Amino acid sequence: MGTRSYAWLAAPITAFAVFSLTAGILSAHDPRSKAYFRLFFSDPIHLKAGFATAAVALACFQVFSAAWIFRKLPWQKPAWINPAHRWSGRLVFVCILPVAYHCIFKLGWQGADSRTLAHSLFGTLFFGAYAAKITIVRLHRFPRLVLPIAGGLVFTLLIGLWYTSALWLYRQDASAAPPAAAAPASANAANGARVFAIAGCGGCHTLSAAHSTGAVGPNLDDLRPSFEQVRQKVEGGGGGMPAFGSKLSEAQIRDVAAFVSTRARSG
Ligand code: HEC
Structure with missing residues (x-):
């Protein structure tokens, strides 16, 4: 049995295109606010980051x-290395399942800034590259360089994904929150409580003052964001949070920012 001809590359390339496109199409929606899960993580975003980090560690292996x-290594090849490679590959897949679920079906494609755009792009291409690599492995007997190139592509995309999400998140966590700025007198926190309810912020955020227990985004009692921090996030969204700039008036955004920044408290 000889090597397959290069025409067989059509099979993995088709798998790549079909899976990338499917991931892209399935994720073309606004962020949804229901059916997230977080297991033992503080919120679903940290769950994604945790599993992605595990996937990266396995991918390095x-x-x-x-x-x-x-x-290619100086040591003798032990018998366990083939099954270890296969099983670590399967575990990568298990690790990306909860990540893929949240990215594709819940948060959706994001392109508001270059980080989320790069992340969305890497993400969709990753699913295509993974499918292509499996196709190559399953069909066997491709020309020698095909498999390492496909494997390298999967690995590169995974590192890119991780770099634009988990690593970014951990750096954000490490940097201290900016000092709180007072809400301007023109903002009405009482009206902001109504905006908070109408806009559905509580579906994604915990805030005791609003009796909400959402766990998609950060817990606002713990975060205690400043007025300006809330105002900017509500207006522009990003990172899984929808933008409300076109849904709420400027005054409503100021009001809800005043409400959250003055009423959030720990414990
Ligand atoms: C669909 C779910 C969802 C809804 C609805 C939502 N948020 Fe968020 N929110 C998120 C996510 C996810 C993040 C984390 C984004 C990130 O890490 O960049 C977030 C982040 C935030 C932050 C943190 C900003 C920072 O600087 O860290 C604030 C404040 C906030 N949201 C307030 C609100 C308010 C007020 C509303 C209602 C007008 C709202 N959110 C509605 C999901 C949501």
Whole structure:
């Protein structure tokens, strides 16, 4: 049985196109506010980051074990390395399932800034590249360089995904929250409580003053954001939070920012 001809590349390329497009199409919606889960993480965004980080660690082992399998390492190839490579690959898949679920079906495609745009793009391409790699492995006997190139592409996209999301998030967590600025006198916090209810902020956020227990976005009692922080986030959205700039008036946004920034408290 010889090597397949390059015409067979049509199969993985088709898988790549079909899976990338499907992921892109399925994720073409506004962020949804229901059916998230967070397991033992503080919120679904940290759950995504945790599983993505595990996937990256496993992927590093994938590259390492692949190099061993193809005898690129100075040591003898042990018998367990093939199954270890296969099983770590399957575990990568298990790790990306909860991530994919939230990215594709809940948060959706985001392109408001270059980070989320790059992340959305890497994400859709990743599913295509993963499908292409599996196709190549399953069909066997491709020309020698095809598999390492496909594997390398999957790995590169995964690192890109992780860099634009989890690593970014952990850096955000590490940087201290800016000092609170007082709400301007023109803003009406009592009216802001109504805006909070009407806009459905509570579906995604916990805020004791509004008796809400949403757990999609950060807990606002813990975060205690400043007036300006809330105002900007509500107006512009981003990172899984919908933008309300076109749905709420400027005064309503000021009011809800005054409400959240003055009434959020820990405990
Ligand atoms: C569909 C779910 C959803 C809804 C609805 C929603 N948010 Fe968010 N919100 C999020 C997510 C997810 C984040 C985290 C975004 C990030 O990490 O950049 C967030 C972040 C925030 C932050 C933190 C900003 C910061 O600087 O860290 C504030 C404040 C906030 N939202 C307020 C609101 C208010 C007020 C409303 C209602 C007008 C609202 N949110 C509606 C999901 C939502």
